[in-house]
Amino acid sequence: MAFALTDARMFIGPRWTDEIALIIEGDTIKSLMKVSDVPVDMKRVSLGGNILTPGFIDTQVNGGGGVLFNDDPTLDGIAQIAEAHRAFGTTAMLPTLISDDLEVVDRAMRATEAAIEAGVPGILGIHIEGPFLNERKKGVHDPSKFRTIDEAAFKLLTSLKRGITHVTIAPECTTPEMIRRLTDAGVILSAGHTAASYEETRAALDAGLKGFTHLYNAMTALESRAPGVVGAALESRSAYAGIIVDGFHVHKASLNVALHAKGADHLMLVTDAMPCVGAASPNFILQGRPITVENGKATAPDGTLAGSALDMASAVKNTHDMLGVSLDAALRMASGTPAAFLGLTKTYGSLHAGARADLVALNDNVEVQGVWIAGKHYQTNQK
Numbered sequence: 001m002a003f004a005l006t007d008a009r010m011f012i013g014p015r016w017t018d019e020i021a022l023i024i025e026g027d028t029i030k031s032l033m034k035v036s037d038v039p040v041d042m043k044r045v046s047l048g049g050n051i052l053t054p055g056f057i058d059t060q061v062n063g064g065g066g067v068l069f070n071d072d073p074t075l076d077g078i079a080q081i082a083e084a085h086r087a088f089g090t091t092a093m094l095p096t097l098i099s100d101d102l103e104v105v106d107r108a109m110r111a112t113e114a115a116i117e118a119g120v121p122g123i124l125g126i127h128i129e130g131p132f133l134n135e136r137k138k139g140v141h142d143p144s145k146f147r148t149i150d151e152a153a154f155k156l157l158t159s160l161k162r163g164i165t166h167v168t169i170a171p172e173c174t175t176p177e178m179i180r181r182l183t184d185a186g187v188i189l190s191a192g193h194t195a196a197s198y199e200e201t202r203a204a205l206d207a208g209l210k211g212f213t214h215l216y217n218a219m220t221a222l223e224s225r226a227p228g229v230v231g232a233a234l235e236s237r238s239a240y241a242g243i244i245v246d247g248f249h250v251h252k253a254s255l256n257v258a259l260h261a262k263g264a265d266h267l268m269l270v271t272d273a274m275p276c277v278g279a280a281s282p283n284f285i286l287q288g289r290p291i292t293v294e295n296g297k298a299t300a301p302d303g304t305l306a307g308s309a310l311d312m313a314s315a316v317k318n319t320h321d322m323l324g325v326s327l328d329a330a331l332r333m334a335s336g337t338p339a340a341f342l343g344l345t346k347t348y349g350s351l352h353a354g355a356r357a358d359l360v361a362l363n364d365n366v367e368v369q370g371v372w373i374a375g376k377h378y379q380t381n382q383k
């Protein structure tokens with residue numbers, strides 16, 4: 001049965017308006033119409049003047065709700081992670097596996113298929129962040145897991161029967177030919193944890209590389225005569241870049257440089273979230289190492305950043321408050337831009353007739369007041 005979401009502020013085209021009602025039927029946005037035109041016999045749900053926006057899409061979610069995907073690569077593990085992030089407006093996501101043995105990668109891929117088959121809300125596919133990375137830029141990853149992409153790995157990476165496969169690689173640790181083969185097979189590739197040169201990165205982009213994982217972090221920097229991975233990322237007009245706006249991973253000035261270079265349409269917010277998001281306890285274990293979260297910063301014993309304690313609503317708020325980005329642009333970076341990166345703009349990331357009814361209601365402080373996934377309303381008990 002169709003119903004109308006009313007009394008909401010929405011960004012429609014070039015302007016904000018509170019005169020439009022969103023009509024939902026089943027799992028889809030059926031139409032947008034003037035509030036005065038909503039049929040008198042249609043059920044109305046008033047949002048009390050809150051902001052209504054497309055649901056957030058997070059392409060890098062290592063864990064949540066006390067669960068690390070590497071430790072629990074199962075349907076139930078995925079469901080717990082998704083539920084934890086739902087409270088913060090994430091209505092679609094890629095559970096992300098940190099570098100591990102191929103047997104664990106296989107289990108994670110099969111669990112992702114099972115989660116999609118079972119209808120776990122919000123699961124679009126999987127992000128495999130390694131193990132095809134460079135030890136020189138290992139970050140918190142375990143370098144003993146690193147390996148090259150051989151035929152067995154290629155077969156595994158192209159084996160997902162349902163959903164999207166997104167893989168982070170170090171371009172210098174493979175070949176443009178392998179990048180092209182994976183891309184032609186439907187795998188979305190990003191560069192990350194890489195010591196590649198500018199020239200190696202450009203060759204990867206020409207071969208089909210589509211994005212950059214947590215821009216600036218764990219990659220070669222932009223220098224005057226050696227542009228590196230960062231330079232190639234900022235220069236590219238077509239590639240997308242994920243970025244962590246938590247106040248720890250990237251300096252405000254560098255964030256602004258990225259935003260000016262790539263714009264809100266090619267710079268997307270990610271959390272790189274760990275099990276602490278939505279969990280009762282902030283601390284956790286990562287591949288045998290204790291990770292401590294203090295004042296929102298997750299670090300290993302040696303001080304290395306270990307993912308983040310960030311959620312998507314906070315990422316949007318930080319982008320708006322810290323960088324002075326308009327709220328509609330910050331929201332686009334959390335929904336429309338990742339939808340474009342994943343090739344899902346027909347059904348995700350904007351408010352239009354025919355789109356999937358994945359929605360978030362926010363108050364003026366960018367706090368989640370309501371979440372709908374495929375037209376179904378979910379409780380949002382933030383922790």
